[in-house]
Amino acid sequence: MTTTSNRPRRIIAFMNQKGGVGKTTTTVNLAAAFARAGRSTLLIDLDPQAHATLHVGIDPAALETSVYDVLVDDKIDVASVIRRTRDNLAVLPALTDLVAAETELATVPDRQKRLEKALNTLGDKYEFVLIDCPPSLGLLTLNGLAAAREVIIPMQAHFLALQGVGKLLETVALMSQGLNTKLRVTGTVLCMHDGNLMHSKEVVADLEQFFDAARDQETPWRFARVLRPFIRRNIKLAECPSFGQTIFEYAPAAPGAADYRDLADGLIKEWDAMLLRQGITPPVAQVPVAPAPEQTDRAPEIIVPASNQSSKSPAAVAKA
Numbered sequence: 001m002t003t004t005s006n007r008p009r010r011i012i013a014f015m016n017q018k019g020g021v022g023k024t025t026t027t028v029n030l031a032a033a034f035a036r037a038g039r040s041t042l043l044i045d046l047d048p049q050a051h052a053t054l055h056v057g058i059d060p061a062a063l064e065t066s067v068y069d070v071l072v073d074d075k076i077d078v079a080s081v082i083r084r085t086r087d088n089l090a091v092l093p094a095l096t097d098l099v100a101a102e103t104e105l106a107t108v109p110d111r112q113k114r115l116e117k118a119l120n121t122l123g124d125k126y127e128f129v130l131i132d133c134p135p136s137l138g139l140l141t142l143n144g145l146a147a148a149r150e151v152i153i154p155m156q157a158h159f160l161a162l163q164g165v166g167k168l169l170e171t172v173a174l175m176s177q178g179l180n181t182k183l184r185v186t187g188t189v190l191c192m193h194d195g196n197l198m199h200s201k202e203v204v205a206d207l208e209q210f211f212d213a214a215r216d217q218e219t220p221w222r223f224a225r226v227l228r229p230f231i232r233r234n235i236k237l238a239e240c241p242s243f244g245q246t247i248f249e250y251a252p253a254a255p256g257a258a259d260y261r262d263l264a265d266g267l268i269k270e271w272d273a274m275l276l277r278q279g280i281t282p283p284v285a286q287v288p289v290a291p292a293p294e295q296t297d298r299a300p301e302i303i304v305p306a307s308n309q310s311s312k313s314p315a316a317v318a319k320a
Contacts, residue, residue, distance in 0.1 A: 006123070006124050007124040007127070007280065007283075008124075008275065008278075008280065009124060009126065009127060009128070009129055010127065010128050010129070010149070010150070010271055011119070011129040011131070011147060011148045011149050011150065012128075012129070012130050012131065012148060012149075012150045012151070012152055012186065013131045013133055013141075013144040013145050013147070013148035013150070013151050013152075014026060014027040014130065014131065014132055014133060014151075014152050014153075014154060015133040015141060015144065015145070015151060015153060015168060016135060016153055016154055016155055016164070016168065017135055017136055017137055017164060017167065017168065018135060018155075018161065018164055019135040021154055021155050021156050021161065021191060021192075022154045022155075022156070022189070022191025022192055022231065022237075023132065023133075023135065023154045024047065024051045024052050024055060024132050025055075025154075025191065025237055025241075026152075026154040026189050026191060026231065026260075027043065027052060027130050027131075027132040027154075028043065028052050028055045028056060028132070028241075028246060029237070029246050029247050029248070029256070029260040030130060030260055030263065030264055030267075031043040031089060031128070031130045032056075032086070032089060032246035032247075032248055032260075033248070033260050033261050033263070033264030033265075034088075034089075034128045034130075034264055034267075034268065035086060035087065035088035035089035036088070036248060036261075037264060037265070037268055037285060038088060038284075038285025038286045039088060039127050039128050039268065039283070039285065040088055040125065040126045040127045040128070040283075040286070041088055041089050041090070041126060041127070041128040041129075041130065042082065042090050042091070042092065042122075042125075042126035042128070042129045042130070043056065043089065043090070043091045043092070043130050043132070044067065044091075044092040044115070044129065044130065044131045044132065044144075045067060045091065045092065045093055045094035045132050046067060046094065046098070046115070046131055046132055046133050046134060046140050046141070046143065046144050047094060047098075047132055047133065047134040047135070047140075048094065048095075048096055048097075048098040048099035048134060048140070049094075049096070049134070050093070050094040050095060050096060050098070051132075051241070052091075052094070052132040053091065053093040053094050054241060054244065055240075055241040055244070055246070056085045056086075056089075056091055056244065056246065057085065057243075057244025057245065058083060058085065058091060058093050058244070060093065060094065060095045060096065063093055063095060065080070065081045066081065066092075066093050066094055066095040066097075066098065067081070067092050067093065067094050067098060067115075068094070068095055068097055068098045068100070068101050069081060070092070070114070070115070070118045071098075071101045071105065071114045071115065071118075071143065072101055072104050072105065072114075074114065074117065074118075076118075077121070078092065078118040078119070078121060078122065079121070079122060081093075087286075088286060090126070098140070101139070101140065102138055102139040102140060105139060106139075111139060111143075112139065112142045112143055112146045112179055113143070113146050113147075113179070114143055115131075115143040115144065115146065115147040116143070116146050116147035119147055127283060129147075129148075131144040131147065131148060133145075137167075137171050141171075142175070142179070145171070145172065145175045145179070145180060145183060146175065146179045146180050148180070148183060149182050149183065149184065150183075150184055150185070150186045151168075151172055151183065151184070151185045151186065151220075152185075152186050152187060152188070152189055152227070153165060153168055153185070153187070153188045153189070154188070154189045154191050155188055155189070155190065155191065156190065156191055156192055156193070157190050157193060157194075157197075157199070157200035157203040157204055157230075158199070158203065159199070159203065161203075162203050162206060162207065165188070165207075169185065169219075169220075169221055172185055172220050172221070173219065173220055176220045183220055184220050184221070184222075184223070184224075185220050185221035185224040186224060186225075186227070187211070187224045187225045187226060187227045188207060188224075188226055188227060189227050189230075189231060189263065190204065190226065190227075190230040190231065191230075191231045192231065192232075192233045193230040193231055193232055193233060194232075194233055195230065195232075204226060207226050208225070208226050211224050211225055211226065227263060227266070227267075228263070228266070229259050229262050229263060230259070231256065231259045231260065231263070232255045232256065232259055234254055234255045234256035234259075236250060236251035236254040236256055236257075237254075237256040239251075247260060248260075248261070
C-alpha cells in the first residue's frame, strides 16, 4: 500500500554511538512533550534493547509484532504494528529479536530503506516522527537515517563525547551524499548537564565554535546548533522508565519535565514558522483535558522483558 503525504512531517533520528548519554530519555520525553502540546506523534524504537518501548509502559514480551516484522517483511502493514499509548502519542515498538534484523537483511536489496518505505505508507498521519536509533552505526541506524530528515545528537558535555560527535557527523555526511540527500543535522541536546562545571562550559563553547565555523560550508550540519535549554541532571528522569512513564506523568514538576517541555516548545515554534513560510497553516493542537497526574512515593514497579539480550573530533571533521 502506498500513501502520499499532503502535509510535511518532521522526522527526526536521535543517534549517538555511545550508550548512557540520554539518547532514549530524550527521544521518549520529547515525543511525549510534542504529544502533550497537541501534535500527532509517532515514536519508533529501533534499539534492540527496547528501552524506549519499556519507557512508555509496553512490555516487549507481550507483543506479537514489532518493528522487527516491519523491517524484515515488507508485506506487513506497519499501521497494524503501531500501538497507541497516550493521547497523540503512538509507538512502533521493539523486541530484543530486533538484533537479528541486520543479519536477515544482509542480502536484501534496498535494505537501508525498509523503514522509510514503511513510513511512507502512513502518509501524513503523524506530524512528528521520532526515531530512537541504537548506540551503533549498523544497519538499524542506517534505516533510521535513511527515513529521517533531521538528526539530533543527545550527548553529555564531556571531552570524550565531543570527540565522538565527529564520527557521527561523518556518518551523516556519507548518508547525505547517497541514501538520503535531504538529511541534515539540527543540533545537539546536552543531557545530564551541570552548568556550574568549568569543563561543561568549555565543551559547550567548543561545540558552538565548531558549528559556527561550519556556517559557510556545504555540510549537513551547516545550520546545526547547540539546542537549548540544556537538560539538567535530574534523578527523576532516571526513575520514570521503571514506572513505564514519561517525566510528565511521573514527576511533572521536576526540572527534567520543564527542560524537555521548553525544548519541545522551541522545536515546535521553529517548525510552525517553517510551515508558515511555505504557506502552510500549522495544525490546530489537539490537547486533551485531563487531571494532573498524581505523585507517588511507592517504589518503582520495574518492567522487565521476558528475555534480555543484550574518531575524529568535530574540529577534525570541520577541516576535512
